[in-house]
Structure formats: structure tokens, C-alpha cells
Amino acid sequence: MDHHVKDLTLADAGKARIEWADADMPVLAQIRERFEAEKPLDGVRVSACLHVTTETANLMRTLQAGGADVVLCASNPLSTQDDVAAALVEHYGIRTYAIKGEDTETYYAHIDAAIDHKPQITMDDGADVVGRIHADRPEVIEHIIGGTEETTTGVIRLAAMSDDGALKYPIVAVNEANTKHLFDNRYGTGQSTIDGIIRATNRLIAGRTVVVSGYGWCGRGIAMRADGLGGNVIVCEVDPLKALEAVMDGYRVMPALEAAAQADIWVTVTGDINVIDSGAFDAMKSGAIICNSGHFNVEIDIPHLREKAVSTREVRPLVEEFVMADGRAIYLLADGRLVNLACAEGHPASVMDMSFANQALCAEFMVDQAADLEPGVYEVPEEIDAAIAELKLASMGVKIDTLTEEQERYLSSWQEGTI
Structure with missing residues (x-):
């Protein structure tokens, strides 16, 4: 199968909702525009196991714009929006394996379909793909350069794997970015x-x-x-x-x-x-x-x-x-x-804008830096976190102060004290 979704006739409704969410995700849109021009993920196979929502769809579009060959499966049996899954297949050509209400057997069959893609980057929400690869599909590890993890639970699982010496490749804990957990969570x-x-x-x-x-x-x-x-x-x-x-x-x-x-x-x-x-x-x-x-x-x-x-x-x-x-x-x-x-639609688009900007930029970071990283769990680089915050503020029309040369010099010195 090149996809497994509930009903492709839902695709037009899903596309409209994806576009509605995209209008409230300006940071990710700016990254997508740059990715389209620079192709930092050109030819990179990405297997993503995330909640299949309108916001996730816009992340998949961004990775695709960057040149990635993307496959998406659901990270929870009840979190899929079926019209979005249909739109990803029909309108965006992204192989998607997700049906709301799928049973456990189907859920893991979908994860296996994503693993069959022989990913170079895994993108997880809960670490089910990473866990499945290490426990049952170790033959694909040779292809993997690194991964990202979206949520607290997944980071806890990955930290335990790393402590046990079981984790076989580097993973960036996107959840730990300030522009993720302080806002998304x-x-x-x-x-x-x-x-x-x-x-x-x-x-x-x-x-x-x-x-x-x-x-x-x-x-x-x-x-x-x-x-x-x-x-x-x-x-x-x-x-x-x-x-x-x-x-x-x-x-x-x-x-x-x-x-x-x-x-x-x-x-x-x-x-x-x-x-x-x-x-x-x-x-x-x-x-x-x-x-x-x-x-x-x-x-x-x-x-x-x-x-x-x-x-x-x-x-x-x-x-x-x-x-x-x-x-x-x-x-x-x-x-x-x-x-x-x-029971609802998950997080609003404007907050997922920052979370998924982290995912996109950390995928780019992994392509650039994976060769120098040992297996383990890594924090999001501070410069990525700061860049996303700056882009978000700019999109909101918010301006902030900058330090003067005198202030920078004072903060970096120790000679001056009480006057």
C-alpha cells in the first residue's frame, strides 16, 4: 500500500481545513518558503509518527518543500483527522497511514509501513517508531542518521533508552525547546x-x-x-x-x-x-x-x-x-x-506553529550535524529556539528592545560594582 486512510472523498474538506490552519502558522510558512528555495532536506527519507491533524499536515508540506521524501503515520489510534489524512494523500502526494479509531493491530501495521520506508530521519510523538525499530526492526538502523521527538512522554522513554545504552542513534528532544514546552504544553x-x-x-x-x-x-x-x-x-x-x-x-x-x-x-x-x-x-x-x-x-x-x-x-x-x-x-x-x-482538534494552529517550526529546523540540523553526534538525546540548539521566538514575535507585530554597546560591555565585565 502507498497509503491507508479512511476515505479519499474527504480530501477537499481536509485541504480547506489545512489551509485554514496554515493561515495561523506564519513561522512555519516562512521556513517552508526558505526550504522551497534551498532544499536542505533534498532526497532525505523521513518517517513521521505524529498526530495527523491540520497542523501536522503543514509540517509535512514544509518537509516536502525542503526536498524530503516523507511518510506519515498516526501516533495515537484516536487522534487522526480523517479528512486531513485524505487530503495529504490526494492533494499533497504524501504517503499517509492513519485512520481514526484504528485498532492496535492496524496501528502497528501503519508504524511498520512508515518503517518500511527505511527512514534516514525518524520524527516521533511518543517514541513508538523508535521503540518499534529498536525492538523489532533493527535492520533499518543502518539507514538512520538521527531523529526528533515531539512530546514529554517520548522524551522520558528515549532518556531511559539512552541511560540503558539501548539507543542507537541521536535524537533531538524537540519537546524540551522553550518555544515548545513553555507554549505548546x-x-x-x-x-x-x-x-x-x-x-x-x-x-x-x-x-x-x-x-x-x-x-x-x-x-x-x-x-x-x-x-x-x-x-x-x-x-x-x-x-x-x-x-x-x-x-x-x-x-x-x-x-x-x-x-x-x-x-x-x-x-x-x-x-x-x-x-x-x-x-x-x-x-x-x-x-x-x-x-x-x-x-x-x-x-x-x-x-x-x-x-x-x-x-x-x-x-x-x-x-x-x-x-x-x-x-x-x-x-x-x-x-x-x-x-x-x-474529543476535539488538538492544539490551536498558532501554538503548533512554534512546535512544528522546531521540528522542521531540527530535521535540518540533524542533516547538517548527525555525523558529529553520538547516539543519545540532545536539546534543541539555543540559536534555533531564539530564531523561532524572534520569528513569532515579528509575525505578531511585537517589537522588543536591544542592548546598547554600553549595556553589553557592562554585562560582560566584572570590574564595576556598587557605586
Whole structure:
């Protein structure tokens, strides 16, 4: 197969939405214009495993403009926008393997199709391609010069591989760029997660208790947006510094079992397993809504929830009701998968503009520098981060000050002190 999407007749609708997103991605557009002229990725085979959204489509167009031979597969079974996948195949000639709602077997078949491309660069969101290559497809490693990783969960997996000496090629942790995690993770996840919850449930946030497990940049964003809509926010954390920060930001902080009894809506965003577990299910009040905005659907112990339930049913699209033996009902959104992508459209284009600008420029960096890099996880070069911030400010019409020669000289000297 040169593609596997749901329905190619959706392509025109997908193209219109891709163009709509592109209008709010000026940084990536500028990079695409330069790539078109310079062809820094000429002939480079790229296998990308990302959420197949309108914003991702514009990244694929940018890589293609730079000369790359691109294949795209989904990084989550529920995050694909089927019209976008169709448009990528039909209008942009990009081999795409992604169908919303695909089962696990199809999901990994699509990843294998991307690996069959014998990539020179891998581009991951969650490290599933890297994991599959190292565990089951090591024969393609000889072709790979490097890769990039988009999300916190993937960076955690890659760091573990690197620490174990298992990682066989260099990968840039795009997630660690300031122009990614300070904005995408906070403002993107914050808005899109609340958007997904509201679209799925049509429940009012104001006056309800919203529990957020994890106070990293994503958790900060979710708490901020829930608070802004009138929610009473509780934060659950294991890191004392992050917990202290949440307290100073004005939120209640408590252990998960205490929060479980108060939760009207509970969002996990930790990157860890079984954050909402058996004890939490026992403590929850009837009507509680639980969901996840971390990458994998392991943050909620769904198998145990199914075991405890005496009945289940879908009450709304992607809203599943679990009735306990004592009559309480617990509602799970999107089978515990990324609620912002499964129930909504993911991050807004303007914030993904910076994240995907990082992806494009880091692909270029990898082509230029891979020969000098040992296997391992690398941070985004500071000059790339700064260049993206400058381009974003310029696109917004925002100007900033520059240091005078006197100020630069003062900051680089030690001779002057108290006057």
C-alpha cells in the first residue's frame, strides 16, 4: 500500500481545513518558503509518527518543500483527522497511514509501513517508531542518521533508552525547546484539553471541582484554564517543588485518594501509569468524569475499572458510563486516550506553529550535524529556539528592545560594582 486512510472523498474538506490552519502558522510558512528555495532536506527519507491533524499536515508540506521524501503515520489510534489524512494523500502526494479509531493491530501495521520506508530521519510523538525499530526492526538502523521527538512522554522513554545504552542513534528532544514546552504544553494543552472535555460532555466547568494530576507545563495549562472558567481546581503531585508551586499559584494540593472523593472532573497529565487506580474508583462520587491528556492511555487503570463495573454503555460519542455495584456511575472519556485530540482538534494552529517550526529546523540540523553526534538525546540548539521566538514575535507585530554597546560591555565585565 502507498497509503491507508479512511476515505479519499474527504480530501477537499481536509485541504480547506489545512489551509485554514496554515493561515495561523506564519513561522512555519516562512521556513517552508526558505526550504522551497534551498532544499536542505533534498532526497532525505523521513518517517513521521505524529498526530495527523491540520497542523501536522503543514509540517509535512514544509518537509516536502525542503526536498524530503516523507511518510506519515498516526501516533495515537484516536487522534487522526480523517479528512486531513485524505487530503495529504490526494492533494499533497504524501504517503499517509492513519485512520481514526484504528485498532492496535492496524496501528502497528501503519508504524511498520512508515518503517518500511527505511527512514534516514525518524520524527516521533511518543517514541513508538523508535521503540518499534529498536525492538523489532533493527535492520533499518543502518539507514538512520538521527531523529526528533515531539512530546514529554517520548522524551522520558528515549532518556531511559539512552541511560540503558539501548539507543542507537541521536535524537533531538524537540519537546524540551522553550518555544515548545513553555507554549505548546501550557497554552496548547490547557485550551485543547478543556475544549475536548466540553465538546464530549457539554458540562459546565464553573462551580465544579476539577482535579489535575501532574503539575508540569501541561498540568499548569489545564489548571489555569479550568480556573479561568470558574472551576475549583485541585492539583495532585509527587514532586514537592511542583506541589509547592501549585499552592503558590492558588490551588489546593492533596493526595489523589483525598481528591477522588471531591472530583467532578479529573484529568491526568503525568506520563505515568495507574494514576487513577482502584482506590480512586472506590472513593469517587457518582457522576465523576475522568479523562487523560497524557500521551498513553495507561494513566487510568481502565482494565480494573472494567472489572469493577457491573454494566457499561456509551452515553455520548466517546463518553462511556461505568456503573459500580453500589450504583455509582463513573464516566470515562475517549477510552483514556488523549482527550484533546480524541474529543476535539488538538492544539490551536498558532501554538503548533512554534512546535512544528522546531521540528522542521531540527530535521535540518540533524542533516547538517548527525555525523558529529553520538547516539543519545540532545536539546534543541539555543540559536534555533531564539530564531523561532524572534520569528513569532515579528509575525505578531511585537517589537522588543536591544542592548546598547554600553549595556553589553557592562554585562560582560566584572570590574564595576556598587557605586
